[in-house]
Amino acid sequence: MSAFLQPQPDEWAHLAQHVLPRVLGNTALLVVGVGAGTLLLGVGLAWLTAVCEFPGRRFFTWALMLPMAMPAYVLAFVHVALLDYSGPVQTLLRTLFGAPLWFPPIRSTWGVVLVMSFALYPYVYLLARQAFLTQGKRLMEAAQTLGLSHTQAFWKVALPMSRPWWVAGVTLALMETLADFGTVSIFNFDTFTTAIYKAWFALFNLPLASQLASLLVVLVLFLVALENKARGQRAYAGRLGAGERILLKGRLRWLALGVCAGVLLMAFIVPFIQIVIWVVSVWQTDFDSRYLQFIWHSVLLASCSALVVGVAALWLAWARRAHADVITAALTRIATLGYAVPGMVLAVGIYIPVAWLDQRLAALSWGVPIMLGGTLLVMLLGLSSRFLAVGFGPIEAGFKRITDSQEEAARSLGLSPRAVLWRLHLPLLSGSVLSAALLVFVDVMKEMPITLMTRPFGWDTLSVRIFEMTSEGMWEHAALPALFIVLVGLIPVVMLMRDTHHE
Amino acid sequence: MNDTPALEIDNISVAYGAQTVLQGLSLQLSPGQIACLLGPSGCGKTTVLRAIAGFARVSAGRICLNGVTVSEREHHTPPEKRGVGMVFQDYALFPHLDVAGNVGFGLSALSREARRQRVAQMLELVGLSDFANRFPHQLSGGQQQRVALARALASEPQILLLDEPFSNLDVTLREKLALDVKQILKHTHTTAIFVTHDQHEAFLVADVVGVMAQQRILQWASPYDLYHEPASRFIAEFIGEGVLLHGLRLNGHQVQTELGVIQTREPRGRAEQGPVTVLIRPDDIQHDDDSPLQARVVSKAFRGAQFLYTLALPSGQEVVSLVPSHHNHSIGEPIGIRLEVDHLVIFEEPGAAL
Numbered sequence: 001m002s003a004f005l006q007p008q009p010d011e012w013a014h015l016a017q018h019v020l021p022r023v024l025g026n027t028a029l030l031v032v033g034v035g036a037g038t039l040l041l042g043v044g045l046a047w048l049t050a051v052c053e054f055p056g057r058r059f060f061t062w063a064l065m066l067p068m069a070m071p072a073y074v075l076a077f078v079h080v081a082l083l084d085y086s087g088p089v090q091t092l093l094r095t096l097f098g099a100p101l102w103f104p105p106i107r108s109t110w111g112v113v114l115v116m117s118f119a120l121y122p123y124v125y126l127l128a129r130q131a132f133l134t135q136g137k138r139l140m141e142a143a144q145t146l147g148l149s150h151t152q153a154f155w156k157v158a159l160p161m162s163r164p165w166w167v168a169g170v171t172l173a174l175m176e177t178l179a180d181f182g183t184v185s186i187f188n189f190d191t192f193t194t195a196i197y198k199a200w201f202a203l204f205n206l207p208l209a210s211q212l213a214s215l216l217v218v219l220v221l222f223l224v225a226l227e228n229k230a231r232g233q234r235a236y237a238g239r240l241g242a243g244e245r246i247l248l249k250g251r252l253r254w255l256a257l258g259v260c261a262g263v264l265l266m267a268f269i270v271p272f273i274q275i276v277i278w279v280v281s282v283w284q285t286d287f288d289s290r291y292l293q294f295i296w297h298s299v300l301l302a303s304c305s306a307l308v309v310g311v312a313a314l315w316l317a318w319a320r321r322a323h324a325d326v327i328t329a330a331l332t333r334i335a336t337l338g339y340a341v342p343g344m345v346l347a348v349g350i351y352i353p354v355a356w357l358d359q360r361l362a363a364l365s366w367g368v369p370i371m372l373g374g375t376l377l378v379m380l381l382g383l384s385s386r387f388l389a390v391g392f393g394p395i396e397a398g399f400k401r402i403t404d405s406q407e408e409a410a411r412s413l414g415l416s417p418r419a420v421l422w423r424l425h426l427p428l429l430s431g432s433v434l435s436a437a438l439l440v441f442v443d444v445m446k447e448m449p450i451t452l453m454t455r456p457f458g459w460d461t462l463s464v465r466i467f468e469m470t471s472e473g474m475w476e477h478a479a480l481p482a483l484f485i486v487l488v489g490l491i492p493v494v495m496l497m498r499d500t501h502h503e
Numbered sequence: 504m505n506d507t508p509a510l511e512i513d514n515i516s517v518a519y520g521a522q523t524v525l526q527g528l529s530l531q532l533s534p535g536q537i538a539c540l541l542g543p544s545g546c547g548k549t550t551v552l553r554a555i556a557g558f559a560r561v562s563a564g565r566i567c568l569n570g571v572t573v574s575e576r577e578h579h580t581p582p583e584k585r586g587v588g589m590v591f592q593d594y595a596l597f598p599h600l601d602v603a604g605n606v607g608f609g610l611s612a613l614s615r616e617a618r619r620q621r622v623a624q625m626l627e628l629v630g631l632s633d634f635a636n637r638f639p640h641q642l643s644g645g646q647q648q649r650v651a652l653a654r655a656l657a658s659e660p661q662i663l664l665l666d667e668p669f670s671n672l673d674v675t676l677r678e679k680l681a682l683d684v685k686q687i688l689k690h691t692h693t694t695a696i697f698v699t700h701d702q703h704e705a706f707l708v709a710d711v712v713g714v715m716a717q718q719r720i721l722q723w724a725s726p727y728d729l730y731h732e733p734a735s736r737f738i739a740e741f742i743g744e745g746v747l748l749h750g751l752r753l754n755g756h757q758v759q760t761e762l763g764v765i766q767t768r769e770p771r772g773r774a775e776q777g778p779v780t781v782l783i784r785p786d787d788i789q790h791d792d793d794s795p796l797q798a799r800v801v802s803k804a805f806r807g808a809q810f811l812y813t814l815a816l817p818s819g820q821e822v823v824s825l826v827p828s829h830h831n832h833s834i835g836e837p838i839g840i841r842l843e844v845d846h847l848v849i850f851e852e853p854g855a856a857l
């Protein structure tokens with residue numbers, strides 16, 4: 001943000017003339033498109049699986065969460081490879097029909113919007129589903145007794161009632177959209193993150209990069225405010241309504257089945273199969289000691305981040321519980337804001353003070369260079385601050401399940417506050433800390449921009465490898481790291497599915 | 504005999520921020536005594552327990568446990584150093600520990616063997632010896648409560664505090680468990696204070712009851728005295744059933760009411776003539792078919808062995824009467840009543856200076 005304090009007229013002129021209009025236009029298109037896409041897919045699918053009954057409903061209830069395991073950039077390169085002019089689909093169409101047919105170009109605004117909607121709709125799906133499950137059916141029944149048809153009740157009751165949930169879901173999806181770097185760079189679709197990357201690595205213009213980053217932060221903070229507002233409005237009416245499901249009949253039931261199957265195919269099954277096919281074809285040549293090193297780097301980075309975040313989040317949640325004052329609450333709020341800040345922005349924001357520190361240290365140490373930039377430490381700092389909120393959530397939820405009276409009981413049985421932490425909090429929180437660490441682990445594995453921009457030279461991870469291969473258009477070589485990331489990403493999805501099953 | 508009170512609360516005040524929760528509250532407990540703080544919700548009774556346990560600081564006054572000051576404005580002994588046991592309303596059992604683990608939680612100073620013995624002893628005391636390896640969620644509410652009690656008693660606290668200990672239990676279980684708890688406390692000679700809003704529980708368990716309202720203790724007396732000799736109009740209305748009837752004091756021994764003249768042996772209050780209010784309990788009014796005094800049945804509540812009749816006197820004033828349930832009268836019917844008052848409780852009419 002300090003970039004605003006050092007205005008650079010030349011850069012601004014260049015920015016305003018050549019970069020900003022396209023970047024802003026593209027970002028606007030993306031936000032509107034992905035917002036509408038995730039809303040339509042998320043709410044529609046949640047409605048079908050939470051309230052209606054049709055063949056395969058139980059299967060789709062959990063299967064529709066599977067796309068969460070697939071990072072948007074993986075989905076992106078598979079779809080580009082499949083649907084591009086030289087891809088198998090168009091080639092097949094050409095051989096079938098002989099003449100070159102018109103086919104919607106995948107490398108277009110529509111392509112990005114479609115792929116990102118497929119990748120990000122689960123945010124909306126999960127939240128909207130929760131809304132429909134917790135209060136939808138009872139209210140629907142009430143609406144029906146007042147003479148509304150199913151369709152009317154959906155538009156007049158279910159949709160407005162669940163607004164805080166799906167607004168929160170869509171804003172989360174949009175935060176991811178603004179933060180995304182991998183997907184848009186595969187599509188060559190210029191947004192803030194790719195512009196920042198180019199300003200930094202192609203133009204070596206750090207001030208320009210930080211100015212773009214500041215603008216992006218303003219956009220994101222607007223979304224954060226929106227999400228906060230929606231979160232405040234969510235009231236949990238408690239238990240699940242045990243109402244009857246709407247039984248879809250005739251053509252409708254097959255339509256529902258078709259829609260769910262289509263989304264699942266496009267968003268998970270087809271890409272997954274394609275990745276596996278590629279992996280089989282390149283396995284022999286690609287899987288060598290270098291790959292083991294990519295995996296080792298990814299796992300090392302993810303484990304260290306998980307450890308750092310686990311400890312920091314535990315400490316933060318504990319401090320917040322022990323000191324229920326406004327300042328501590330505000331500090332935790334700020335500390336967990338990192339999740340909203342795009343990784344690209346964080347990378348820039350961390351690089352600047354570190355570079356400054358490097359200069360100072362070099363001056364202090366009589367010319368002997370002490371380089372902090374481009375070390376694991378800096379990378380870890382960036383990743384941990386980005387994913388602190390991911391770890392903080394489950395741990396705070398775990399703390400909330402420990403009642404005040406349990407703490408007081410421990411105190412009155414002779415335990416000092418610190419002993420309470422060791423003998424009561426930690427044993428009770430072990431599950432929460434573990435799932436927090438796991439979530440962070442998986443998110444760091446998938447993470448691209450921070451790792452890409454702050455890694456030591458030549459220190460490649462799986463996601464960096466994907467970036468490098470996809471920027472060369474070598475799709476099948478990106479498949480092996482992608483498969484690994486998707487498989488690891490399945491772990492939290494499976495955990496989520498188990499939770500859903502308990503409902 | 505040791506004269507030091509087990510608990511001495513001297514004129515304490517407690518405030519949360521700007522809000523005063525307790526003001527100038529005092530009480531004393533002898534070793535082994537069971538006291539109850541009884542009052543409507545929000546009267547500050549739980550805060551008294553929290554102040555004794557050390558979870559709330561006093562802004563004035565002093566709390567002593569067996570002669571040692573634990574709370575003062577300038578000094579606050581932390582909860583873990585007070586030796587105060589507490590049974591919480593939600594029992595606050597630790598879900599990650601089994602029953603034995605919960606009961607032995609505060610015994611880390613003991614050797615493993617001594618701890619095992621103590622836990623076994625406590626579980627036997629509360630009748631849960633067979634449940635040592637169960638986890639809290641596998642127990643019924645009553646069993647959980649007894650685990651909480653055993654846990655609090657295991658380290659032989661100087662005083663035991665119980666916060667609404669029976670409120671989460673089935674009504675049918677409450678009486679039995681309350682008596683069980685009383686028996687255990689008496690058996691271990693434990694000094695205890697519990698708070699409740701249910702006077703039935705208070706009467707069942709407590710040696711002495713403090714009625715609380717508006718941050719203060721209004722009366723500190725045995726259940727019997729509280730019922731029969733309430734110190735104020737508020738307590739007369741809060742404790743037990745009954746009505747306040749207008750009357751005219753004739754002299755120190757006699758009060759004229761619509762039901763006739765009520766006599767007492769000992770003079771109460773002032774002797775000069777004047778308007779008063781008389782507390783009439785349901786057991787003060789006997790059903791008597793031969794009595795010339797007639798009252799009309801306004802409503803009735805069937806209580807098994809008895810009916811509680813609400814009766815209207817000729818003037819329109821209402822009284823309540825407990826009548827054996829074979830006297831089944833219908834609403835509107837006049838029945839004969841007779842006054843039989845052992846304890847005359849009179850209050851000056853509002854407006855008349857005491």
